[in-house]
Amino acid sequence: MAHALYDTNNIFAKILRSEIPCKKLDECDYTLTFHDINPQAPIHVLIIPKGAYIDLDDFAQNASSEEQAAFLVAIGNEAKLTGASENGYRLITNIGGFGHQEVPHLHAHILGGEPIGSMRAR
Ligand code: 5GP
Numbered sequence: 001m002a003h004a005l006y007d008t009n010n011i012f013a014k015i016l017r018s019e020i021p022c023k024k025l026d027e028c029d030y031t032l033t034f035h036d037i038n039p040q041a042p043i044h045v046l047i048i049p050k051g052a053y054i055d056l057d058d059f060a061q062n063a064s065s066e067e068q069a070a071f072l073v074a075i076g077n078e079a080k081l082t083g084a085s086e087n088g089y090r091l092i093t094n095i096g097g098f099g100h101q102e103v104p105h106l107h108a109h110i111l112g113g114e115p116i117g118s119m120r121a122r
Contacts, residue, residue, distance in 0.1 A: 002052035003062065012048050012105035026081060030070035033078045042113030043082045043089065047074050053106040055095045075108055084112030 002008070015022045015034065022034035025045055036044040049071050053059040059068065079085040089112030094101040 003054050003058050006052045006054050006058075007104050008052070010105050011103050012046075012107060013052065016048070016050060026074075026078060028070060028074060030067050031074040033074060036109065041111040041116060043084045043110065045078055045082055045110050047071070047078055047108045047110070049106055054104050055101060055106050056093050057095060059106050071108075075110070079110055079112070082110065082112065084110050088112065090116045 007013070011020065014020045016032060022032075024032065024034045026033045030050055031047055032050060033045055033047045036046055049059060049063065049067055051063060051067055053063060059071070063071075075091065076085075079089055079091075089110050092109040092111065093107065094109075
């Protein structure tokens, strides 16, 4: 069951229901991967679980071990598929207000294709 605070009308929930389009890269039974609408690097994709989870905390506490494993495996697969893993990439999952999470459905960003810079440059 979804977390009581999960917003079923968030943008990624709408993408999962095919109510709005996305530039899909890949999917499996548990995850969907698509290109970020406002890319911050030559490679910028988002991996999301198909289940209704707000963020990584919610996912870690409430997702099944199958969902959790599939999410991790998908991150590795998409890094290879995009070519990001060739030279390295940054993996980000923002959580909550201070983390500047804009969409309240768990997503992992893969950023790559060029040097991403220091974590201090923010
Ligand atoms: P957050 O700040 O929540 O970690 O990142 C949300 C990301 O979702 C942003 O990088 C933003 O560009 C992306 N995004 C927001 N709306 C859409 C959309 O409708 N489609 C796609 N593909 N990406 C979106």
